[in-house]
Amino acid sequence: MSSVPKHVVSFLLAFFIIEIALVFGGQNLIFNLLDYNPQKISQLKSELKSQTLRNDLETGKVVVFGSSELSAGSKRILRFMVSNFFSDNNQPIKTIGKGGHQLFIILSELAALHSSKTVDQARIVVLLSPTWFTGKHANGAKMSVFLKYMTNDMMYKLYTNSEIDDHYKFLVSEYITANEKEMSGSSKSYDLIKNYGKKSSSASYNAALLSYLSEKFLLFSKIDFYNEKDNYQVGRMVKYDFPSLDYDVLYEQAKRYNKEASTNNVYGIRNGYFNRHVIRKDKSIRFSSVGKIRDMSENREYDALMNLLALLKEYKIKPLFVMQDLHPSIYTEGREEILPLLATIKASVVGAGFEYLDMWSYREADYVNGKLKDKMHLGELGWVKINKKIIEHFNLN
Numbered sequence: 001m002s003s004v005p006k007h008v009v010s011f012l013l014a015f016f017i018i019e020i021a022l023v024f025g026g027q028n029l030i031f032n033l034l035d036y037n038p039q040k041i042s043q044l045k046s047e048l049k050s051q052t053l054r055n056d057l058e059t060g061k062v063v064v065f066g067s068s069e070l071s072a073g074s075k076r077i078l079r080f081m082v083s084n085f086f087s088d089n090n091q092p093i094k095t096i097g098k099g100g101h102q103l104f105i106i107l108s109e110l111a112a113l114h115s116s117k118t119v120d121q122a123r124i125v126v127l128l129s130p131t132w133f134t135g136k137h138a139n140g141a142k143m144s145v146f147l148k149y150m151t152n153d154m155m156y157k158l159y160t161n162s163e164i165d166d167h168y169k170f171l172v173s174e175y176i177t178a179n180e181k182e183m184s185g186s187s188k189s190y191d192l193i194k195n196y197g198k199k200s201s202s203a204s205y206n207a208a209l210l211s212y213l214s215e216k217f218l219l220f221s222k223i224d225f226y227n228e229k230d231n232y233q234v235g236r237m238v239k240y241d242f243p244s245l246d247y248d249v250l251y252e253q254a255k256r257y258n259k260e261a262s263t264n265n266v267y268g269i270r271n272g273y274f275n276r277h278v279i280r281k282d283k284s285i286r287f288s289s290v291g292k293i294r295d296m297s298e299n300r301e302y303d304a305l306m307n308l309l310a311l312l313k314e315y316k317i318k319p320l321f322v323m324q325d326l327h328p329s330i331y332t333e334g335r336e337e338i339l340p341l342l343a344t345i346k347a348s349v350v351g352a353g354f355e356y357l358d359m360w361s362y363r364e365a366d367y368v369n370g371k372l373k374d375k376m377h378l379g380e381l382g383w384v385k386i387n388k389k390i391i392e393h394f395n396l397n
Contacts, residue, residue, distance in 0.1 A: 046151040056094045058117035061238045065106045066127030068099035069378045080383040100145035102132050103304035108150050111168040112158035123394050124319040132301045134291030140300035143182035240396035254380035258370035267329050268369025290334030309352040320393045321349045322357040328364040330375040357389050
């Protein structure tokens with residue numbers, strides 16, 4: 001049996017203790033047991049998540065970054081969603097994303113966990129949504145979503161990471177400064193972080209910053225199961241061995257699953273979603289617009305993409321980018337107007353030397369029901385295509 005990294009055993013043991021204590025003694029017992037308070041318990045959970053992601057990146061596990069198409073709701077109902085598909089074939093996978101998890105957040109996460117091991121081993125997939133680059137979404141990620149992923153622990157990792165260029169730390173500082181009005185209960189740590197590197201005496205300022213962050217974030221120094229600097233060990237490299245797959249059979253299965261879930265419309269949209277969000281009371285169709293196209297110089301999401309491409313350029317295993325579709329029978333407004341933007345995005349990704357799976361429907365006649373489960377989220381057939389591309393791109397057979 002392969003050995004389990006010490007930090008993983010430590011965290012699992014800690015969580016086991018926490019869960020047992022909560023069941024039998026409530027919060028008071030666990031707080032007395034570990035001399036912790038609720039904030040420290042939250043930090044423990046946050047630390048486990050970030051360390052798990054770090055280990056996944058450094059050991060070559062496929063990590064899929066996206067947004068609402070990766071939600072728990074999709075996982076419950078879609079048999080071919082990437083996490084379900086990999087699990088059914090006994091292969092490891094990591095998915096990260098909910099609604100609003102846009103490119104700047106992905107950039108920040110990867111910058112925080114950047115290392116020579118990540119550069120050597122990471123297998124990354126980025127699912128792009130056309131709507132990220134249009135309308136209000138082109139303003140970039142919302143602070144409320146940013147803070148869910150870039151926790152205090154992740155911020156600590158970013159600002160003490162000596163392997164990442166300061167350029168990316170400055171980007172996060174600028175973002176926090178520009179969006180601090182959206183923050184509720186701004187903490188002292190973020191007040192310091194937003195001014196990163198702006199003091200004239202950078203050496204003394206950074207020393208003060210690190211001293212404060214060390215006191216605030218290294219909450220595990222009182223117990224012997226955790227010391228990141230001394231005990232962190234990368235797990236064993238992830239090995240893939242996908243069985244032989246007949247994609248023609250999988251495509252037909254995906255179409256059948258979609259057809260079974262879509263019986264009240266001709267658009268291949270799942271029944272419940274169609275009733276709630278597409279059909280009006282008068283039975284007419286609620287059409288949608290792709291969104292206002294921003295000038296590229298003002299498109300913060302595109303700017304985040306360019307910075308992400310720059311960060312990933314030194315990765316030895318080239319990442320895979322996927323541009324998703326919007327249902328051409330529902331998103332009828334602005335499809336022609338968005339084409340130059342999509343072409344620019346594609347050219348930027350390909351120009352950086354990365355693989356790009358273009359799933360956009362350039363003609364309504366080319367769209368196949370099942371590609372999406374609603375008007376904008378991946379369906380069974382769409383996931384089969386992406387799964388196939390991931391396996392081929394990273395040579396997982």
